[in-house]
Amino acid sequence: MTSSTTQTRVRFAPSPTGKLHVGNVRTALMNVLHARKSGGTFILRIDDTDTTRGSAELEQGLKDDLSWLGLHWQETFNQSDRFKLYDEAAEKLKDMGLLYPAYDTSEELDRQRKLQAVKGKPPIYDRRALELTDAQKAAYEAEGRQPHWRFKLSGQSVSWTDMVRGEQSIETSSISDPVLIRGDGTYLYTLPSVFDDIESGITHVIRGEDHVTNSGAQIEIFRALQGDMGGGTEPRFAHTPLLVDKDGGKLSKRLDSLSMRQLREDGYEPMAILSLLAKIGTSDPVEERFTLKQLVEEFSFDKIGRAPARFDDDELRGLNAKILHETPYAQVKDRLDALGVAGGEAFWLAIRDNIDVVDDAAGWNTILFAPMAGLIDADDKTFCDTAAELLSDETDWSGLIKTLKAHTDRKGKGLFMPLRKALTGRNHGPEMGPLLSLMGPERARARLRGETA
Ligand code: GLU
Numbered sequence: 001m002t003s004s005t006t007q008t009r010v011r012f013a014p015s016p017t018g019k020l021h022v023g024n025v026r027t028a029l030m031n032v033l034h035a036r037k038s039g040g041t042f043i044l045r046i047d048d049t050d051t052t053r054g055s056a057e058l059e060q061g062l063k064d065d066l067s068w069l070g071l072h073w074q075e076t077f078n079q080s081d082r083f084k085l086y087d088e089a090a091e092k093l094k095d096m097g098l099l100y101p102a103y104d105t106s107e108e109l110d111r112q113r114k115l116q117a118v119k120g121k122p123p124i125y126d127r128r129a130l131e132l133t134d135a136q137k138a139a140y141e142a143e144g145r146q147p148h149w150r151f152k153l154s155g156q157s158v159s160w161t162d163m164v165r166g167e168q169s170i171e172t173s174s175i176s177d178p179v180l181i182r183g184d185g186t187y188l189y190t191l192p193s194v195f196d197d198i199e200s201g202i203t204h205v206i207r208g209e210d211h212v213t214n215s216g217a218q219i220e221i222f223r224a225l226q227g228d229m230g231g232g233t234e235p236r237f238a239h240t241p242l243l244v245d246k247d248g249g250k251l252s253k254r255l256d257s258l259s260m261r262q263l264r265e266d267g268y269e270p271m272a273i274l275s276l277l278a279k280i281g282t283s284d285p286v287e288e289r290f291t292l293k294q295l296v297e298e299f300s301f302d303k304i305g306r307a308p309a310r311f312d313d314d315e316l317r318g319l320n321a322k323i324l325h326e327t328p329y330a331q332v333k334d335r336l337d338a339l340g341v342a343g344g345e346a347f348w349l350a351i352r353d354n355i356d357v358v359d360d361a362a363g364w365n366t367i368l369f370a371p372m373a374g375l376i377d378a379d380d381k382t383f384c385d386t387a388a389e390l391l392s393d394e395t396d397w398s399g400l401i402k403t404l405k406a407h408t409d410r411k412g413k414g415l416f417m418p419l420r421k422a423l424t425g426r427n428h429g430p431e432m433g434p435l436l437s438l439m440g441p442e443r444a445r446a447r448l449r450g451e452t453a
Contacts, residue, residue: 008040009201012073013193015047016058019259020065022311023208023243023251026277030240031206032071033278033299036292043200044073048080049187065260069270070292075200079192086187089195089225090180093151098224099180101147102129103140125150125176146184150177151191151221158216163238163301165209170216178217190214194221202235209239238301241281246312258311267357269327272320281309288322321356332358341365343438350434367424368439373452374425380418381450383408387419388448393441397433422448 012028014020020028035042044066046059059078066073079086093099102125104112113123129150132140140147153172162168180191197205205215215237222234243251251258263273271290278295279286282303289295324332329345336348339362343350351364366372376384383404390403404415421427423444424435436444446453 006203008035008038008203009043010035010040010204010206011043011045011197011200011202012071013045013047013196013207014062015050015189016055016062017050018058019256019261020062021255021260022258022263022273022277023255025065025069025071025260025273026243026309027207027240028066028071029069029274029277029295030238032292033296034204034206034238034301036296037299040203041074042072043202044076045196045200046076046078046080047189047193048078049083049086049189049192051080061261065264068264069260069274071274077196079196082192082196083187085199086192086195089191090149093180093191093221093224094149096224098152099149100130100152100177101132101137102150102179103132103137103145103147104129105145122174123176124174127152127177148179148183149181151180151217153177153217154220158219160215160219160234160237162212163204163206163236164240164304165212165306168212168215168237170213172216172220175213175216180221190218191221194218195225197235198222198225204238205235206238206240209241212239215239240304241306241308243280243311244308246310246314248308248310251311263316267359268316268320269323272316272323275319275323276311276316280311280315281305281307286315286319288319290323290326317356324355324358325353327352336361339365342369346434347438350438351430354430364430367426367429368435371452372425372447373450374422374447375427376422376450377418380422383410383418384422384448384450387422388445391441391445391448395437395439395441395444397436400436419448422450 010031012024012031014024014028032042034040044063046062048055048059063076090099109125112126112128116123116126129147130152137147153175155173157169157171159167159169178190179188181187196202219234226234245251245254256262260273271292272288274292274295275289276286278289278299282305284298284303289298329348332348335358339359341347341361342365347365347368348361351361354364355361386407387400387404390407391400400419401416405411408415416432417427420429420432423432423439429435443453
């Protein structure tokens with residue numbers, strides 16, 4: 001799979017431990033936008049080295065959600081199918097003297113850290129395991145201790161030019177040698193991720209800024225393995241700022257309500273979600289876009305700022321409404337049918353400017369096609385009766401208004417508002433012309449007379 005070309009290859013690497021939410025969708029989207037902008041390949045990698053029960057369903061859920069959003073991948077694979085390869089990579093690191101066994105229990109590590117704190121030292125693993133003799137190791141193992149394996153950092157500074165954050169450098173002397181393999185032999189995410197990035201020929205690692213510190217160790221593992229595996233070059237990194245809510249608070253508590261499942265159930269359109277996620281935290285205005293292609297054309301890492309991106313539900317609702325205002329009937333027909341909405345295309349065109357989500361159409365359906373009494377103020381009673389008499393069978397709204405103007409002394413709001421209220425029970429809503437013809441003359445007359453119809 002190693003790629004020797006410079007064709008862009010990116011990956012979105014979710015762990016199937018929960019539902020896909022706005023935070024990880026933003027990462028997926030950035031990867032897709034960059035891949036499409038550069039004519040590259042988007043890979044969906046399932047980081048399931050910690051396979052737990054239910055992860056197959058969660059994985060399917062992630063895939064369904066990405067597909068629903070239109071974020072299609074060209075290749076996909078699961079890390080859980082590749083343990084043999086990770087074992088080989090681990091062996092290579094061991095042979096290089098870069099992966100060493102450590103026998104410290106978590107209590108011992110805790111004690112070390114407390115001691116360091118007392119001495120005013122940073123809580124960095126002191127590498128005592130490197131001092132162990134073979135006999136000491138054997139004694140630990142005889143005791144039943146299984147080693148975990150740590151990667152030996154260089155102690156040098158690791159630098160890279162981040163496509164979002166600019167020049168970055170991590171002093172590896174300021175971090176603990178990371179554990180790559182746990183005592184029970186399972187892998188933490190670090191080694192499989194780096195190995196797969198190399199093997200998949202990943203050219204750009206695009207992910208949230210919570211991974212910046214990991215990058216120091218990961219780059220050293222890249223360099224170690226690449227010296228061994230040959231061919232590839234280190235990928236470029238882009239760490240995007242995290243999402244916060246509109247007041248700057250953490251989103252983590254709301255991730256369930258901000259899952260794709262929930263947003264889909266709440267009636268949001270994929271392009272509303274994608275438009276918002278593509279634009280917040282960038283120098284572009286937050287505006288609705290109707291196709292992924294438009295977002296691709298406008299995408300650039302240079303536009304992404306360093307400040308957290310604010311996710312505002314109201315803004316999402318606003319974008320959704322704007323998208324629906326332009327959505328043709330064919331695109332929503334099935335959903336309207338499922339809502340049991342009557343009136344076909346004419347109905348959709350009449351009401352689409354007045355809804356935030358497609359489900360709101362049901363409300364207008366009830367207003368137009370189910371028996372209801374409108375609102376008629378005492379002062380307007382005679383006027384509405386006159387309107388009922390004058391209403392032609394063609395239900396021509398502007399004709400009715402013209403005739404009423406001639407027959408009464410009313411004009412402007414005093415003329416049409418009583419009619420709107422009598423006919424729809426509301427004082428705002430879609431244009432009356434189409435509503436009136438959808439409602440039909442009989443129902444309209446009855447409502448104007450104050451009847452339930
Ligand atoms: N599975 C990791 C995560 O979900 C992937 C991080 C990365 O993109 O390297 O955080």
